Amino acid sequence: MELLRDFKKIDKSDVSFAGGKGASLGEMTKAGIPVPFGFVILSSAFEKFLEETDLNVEIEAILDSVNHKEMHTVEHASEKIEALILGAVMPKDIEDEVQKFFKNLDSQYVAVRSSATAEDSASAAWAGQLESYLNTNEENLLENVKKCWASLFTPRAIFYRFEKDLHKQKISVAVVVQKMIESEKSGIAFSVHPVTQDRNQVIIEAGFGLGEAIVSGQITPDSYVVEKQPRQIIDKNIQTQSRGLYRARKGGNEWRDILKDKGEKQVLSDEEILELSETILHIENHYGFPCDIEWAFENGKFYIVQSRPITTLHNNQNNLSSDFLRLIGGKKLYPPLNNYSAFIQGSEYNIQKYYGKWYDNKVKLDLLILMRSEFSQVWLSETDIKLASEYALKEFITSPKKFDKRLKLFYKNIDKINELYEKYSYEKINNSSWDELIPLIDEIRDLIWDANAAVIFTIYLDKDFCWDILESIQYKITRQELEAIWPHGTEPAFESFDKAQLEHFLNLLKKKKKLLEISEQCQYFLTDYFSAKSLGVIEKTLQDNFSSFINNSASVSDTLIAEKKKLQISIEKHEKWLSTLTRNEKEVADYLQLIMKTRDRRKNFFAKGLTIIYRIAEKMFSEVGLPFDLIPFYTMKELNMGLEYLEKSAKNLGDRKNGFQLLIPSSDNVKMLEFPIDQAVEEVNTYFVSSHSTGGNDEILKGQIGSKGNVRGKVRIVLNVNSDYGFQDGEILVTGMTRPEYVPLMKKASGVVTDEGGITCHAAIVSRELGIPCVIGTKIATRMFKTGDLVEVDANNGLVRVLEKSK
Numbered sequence: 102m103e104l105l106r107d108f109k110k111i112d113k114s115d116v117s118f119a120g121g122k123g124a125s126l127g128e129m130t131k132a133g134i135p136v137p138f139g140f141v142i143l144s145s146a147f148e149k150f151l152e153e154t155d156l157n158v159e160i161e162a163i164l165d166s167v168n169h170k171e172m173h174t175v176e177h178a179s180e181k182i183e184a185l186i187l188g189a190v191m192p193k194d195i196e197d198e199v200q201k202f203f204k205n206l207d208s209q210y211v212a213v214r215s216s217a218t219a220e221d222s223a224s225a226a227w228a229g230q231l232e233s234y235l236n237t238n239e240e241n242l243l244e245n246v247k248k249c250w251a252s253l254f255t256p257r258a259i260f261y262r263f264e265k266d267l268h269k270q271k272i273s274v275a276v277v278v279q280k281m282i283e284s285e286k287s288g289i290a291f292s293v294h295p296v297t298q299d300r301n302q303v304i305i306e307a308g309f310g311l312g313e314a315i316v317s318g319q320i321t322p323d324s325y326v327v328e329k330q331p332r333q334i335i336d337k338n339i340q341t342q343s344r345g346l347y348r349a350r351k352g353g354n355e356w357r358d359i360l361k362d363k364g365e366k367q368v369l370s371d372e373e374i375l376e377l378s379e380t381i382l383h384i385e386n387h388y389g390f391p392c393d394i395e396w397a398f399e400n401g402k403f404y405i406v407q408s409r410p411i412t413t414l415h416n417n418q419n420n421l422s423s424d425f426l427r428l429i430g431g432k433k434l435y436p437p438l439n440n441y442s443a444f445i446q447g448s449e450y451n452i453q454k455y456y457g458k459w460y461d462n463k464v465k466l467d468l469l470i471l472m473r474s475e476f477s478q479v480w481l482s483e484t485d486i487k488l489a490s491e492y493a494l495k496e497f498i499t500s501p502k503k504f505d506k507r508l509k510l511f512y513k514n515i516d517k518i519n520e521l522y523e524k525y526s527y528e529k530i531n532n533s534s535w536d537e538l539i540p541l542i543d544e545i546r547d548l549i550w551d552a553n554a555a556v557i558f559t560i561y562l563d564k565d566f567c568w569d570i571l572e573s574i575q576y577k578i579t580r581q582e583l584e585a586i587w588p589h590g591t592e593p594a595f596e597s598f599d600k601a602q603l604e605h606f607l608n609l610l611k612k613k614k615k616l617l618e619i620s621e622q623c624q625y626f627l628t629d630y631f632s633a634k635s636l637g638v639i640e641k642t643l644q645d646n647f648s649s650f651i652n653n654s655a656s657v658s659d660t661l662i663a664e665k666k667k668l669q670i671s672i673e674k675h676e677k678w679l680s681t682l683t684r685n686e687k688e689v690a691d692y693l694q695l696i697m698k699t700r701d702r703r704k705n706f707f708a709k710g711l712t713i714i715y716r717i718a719e720k721m722f723s724e725v726g727l728p729f730d731l732i733p734f735y736t737m738k739e740l741n742m743g744l745e746y747l748e749k750s751a752k753n754l755g756d757r758k759n760g761f762q763l764l765i766p767s768s769d770n771v772k773m774l775e776f777p778i779d780q781a782v783e784e785v786n787t788y789f790v791s792s793h794s795t796g797g798n799d800e801i802l803k804g805q806i807g808s809k810g811n812v813r814g815k816v817r818i819v820l821n822v823n824s825d826y827g828f829q830d831g832e833i834l835v836t837g838m839t840r841p842e843y844v845p846l847m848k849k850a851s852g853v854v855t856d857e858g859g860i861t862c863h864a865a866i867v868s869r870e871l872g873i874p875c876v877i878g879t880k881i882a883t884r885m886f887k888t889g890d891l892v893e894v895d896a897n898n899g900l901v902r903v904l905e906k907s908k
Contacts, residue, residue, distance in 0.1 A: 104146040105198050108139050118143045120216025120275035125408050132387050135404050139279030140202045144218050146195050147250050147274050154189040175256045182254040187247055210281040213237045215249040218273045236281055236348045249276045282404050283348055284397040286368050287312035288322055289861035292385035292392045303327040303378050306859045307368035309359055310345025312395055321878045322859045323368045327378045334374055341365050351565050377403055384408055459555050460492050486561045493558035494570050497692050507555045514552035515706045522709040530716050538717050539741055549710045559700045578685050586686055589678055590693030727751055802879050802901045807865030809897050810874030812852045816890040818883055835882050839864040852894035854882045854901055876901055
């Protein structure tokens with residue numbers, strides 16, 4: 102049985118065993134188009150793997166249980182299948198063949214890409230459905246091949262297969278392994294304008310660095326329009342690029358800042374645009390149909406790394422009815438938080454004294470919080486977080502007693518918070534005086550910030566970064582030893598969050614606590630703070646049907662006990678592995694596990710402290726007669742001012758909820774800026790997006806045309822696809838950038854508006870396929886609009902107009 106084949110021996114008729122991507126690369130290689138050398142691990146290798154590991158029957162049975170309209174069945178099936186594939190051993194003959202072909206490439210780094218046998222036909226694009234792993238080296242090659250196999254069963258790939266009615270077909274997957282081009286510039290091109298469908302125009306998008314940044318919508322690229330006859334550039338849209346994705350020094354990818362002078366320049370010269378256009382037309386003429394092409398540029402030469410049919414062209418143009426990291430101002434943007442979390446982080450408080458205390462005043466932790474109605478966002482200085490990480494690792498190695506003092510304080514504070522959490526139940530708080538409760542707020546705040554500052558270094562964990570630090574202090578460990586330790590050392594800490602929560606739930610059940618108390622604690626934990634690394638079945642049981650948990654606590658108890666046994670097995674395996682390490686290796690492994698463990702304990706500790714404060718706030722708001730949904734917009738300082746102040750500030754709280762707050766911690770307190778929704782854009786621009794202006798104002802926002810059309814509808818802001826925020830049919834989806842998992846929402850939407858992306862990004866491609874209007878690259882849509890605003894999406898002109906603001 103043939104398992105692998107060189108590009109030179111593959112052509113476009115080999116989709117059934119090389120997949121769409123593999124067949125296309127082979128076809129272009131034979132046609133003399135500049136394609137980096139490579140080979141395909143044929144679908145027969147995947148099928149042999151399934152057969153020899155006896156996984157095929159299990160996978161088929163799991164897929165039979167899927168109802169793609171109920172996403173939890175898709176996700177559950179995906180988790181099971183991916184775990185089966187990644188946990189199985191690759192047959193020796195396949196492994197030997199892959200390594201032999203890899204050596205023949207004579208390349209240190211390769212791109213490893215999935216290539217489904219039903220991929221990229223003229224009517225269906227698997228845009229982003231399957232996985233790719235860039236800058237793969239020999240060490241992680243085999244593992245990434247298995248990850249590509251498993252990506253045939255990600256939730257989005259399973260969903261897409263059902264949506265395109267491909268689930269009844271036999272779909273297998275090949276894997277493309279291709280010499281990695283170290284792209285100076287890269288991008289995407291269409292041999293026909295994908296928006297206007299003008300067949301006399303070529304569209305090229307270009308950015309500095311790897312093209313993955315463009316495909317994923319994480320940068321907005323230059324775009325050029327080239328007329329075929331006569332051959333000339335007729336339009337150029339030059340963007341400023343502040344960062345790019347590049348090969349990391351020791352493999353993998355990393356974001357790097359781009360100097361302003363370079364980032365403001367046109368990525369491709371006019372001569373390069375025309376040269377690339379010739380190659381694009383060569384490909385279109387060879388295939389005889391319009392093509393969507395990915396290209397890269399290295400050492401003065403263009404390379405084609407992928408080509409597929411354009412799937413979004415319509416026969417009748419008149420029927421076309423129609424992006425936790427991003428850097429803003431040098432700050433790392435964290436995902437939307439629960440407002441209660443921002444509430445405590447943004448307290449009027451001298452947080453800097455704690456960071457100075459634990460990091461010799463080297464870490465100030467530049468922190469900025471934006472709160473808007475149903476979500477919050479936090480900006481942290483990545484430079485400060487890295488400094489904290491460097492400081493802590495050096496301290497762990499060179500000053501273990503000092504590091505131990507740090508941990509003792511952390512655990513002492515955890516114990517104190519746990520003690521207070523058990524003591525101050527709702528009943529206790531309701532029966533306590535304000536003379537007792539007000540000082541309690543300050544005590545909890547002190548406990549949280551001191552412990553949080555001590556272990557803030559756990560946020561940042563990077564292998565190359567750790568190696569550089571160990572090397573700088575001449576620690577006796579080799580790079581190879583660190584590479585071997587890393588996967589085991591960074592597994593979820595078995596003695597931490599998961600086990601603690603298992604014990605917590607089991608104890609509640611054993612003690613036959615009141616169902617109301619179990620409900621409160623479990624629901625709070627799951628809806629706001631669950632880290633979803635494991636215990637997926639419990640998470641889904643409780644989140645999807647919480648009442649069934651309350652009514653069937655015995656069955657959940659059985660599930661918890663079974664999960665506890667699995668964890669114990671994992672602990673024993675981990676301890677056995679530790680016994681094989683040298684002293685220095687074990688020291689590094691202990692540090693990595695300490696980070697994993699502390700990360701989780703930090704979350705739980707933070708959540709419990711916040712719960713006590715929130716209970717106190719509920720008592721206060723209940724006495725005054727204010728709704729609890731206003732609590733997140735009340736600050737720590739205001740809580741301390743008592744009931745009379747709260748009564749007077751009721752209207753102010755309502756205004757905050759319907760507007761914005763900026764919380765800016767400084768050296769001695771937190772500056773709080775408040776402003777209504779109609780002033781938000783101007784104010785937010787002042788702090789975040791003044792250097793990214795797209796010409797938008799508070800009534801009209803300008804972006805690029807992703808998919809033509811015109812529609813009116815109510816805005817629904819979606820910042821985290823894990824929650825659709827009650828998305829209704831016909832609403833306008835406003836988000837940072839869509840990814841494949843957003844497709845179910847896009848099918849409900851009447852239009853799409855994004856902050857980032859170019860005309861070849863996921864949002865634009867899928868919107869054209871669905872035939873709905875789409876405006877992309879607005880930069881500030883998610884900060885300018887509010888859920889419920891009535892807007893007009895004029896995607897014929899790239900504009901979004903506010904017709905009526907929500908009240």
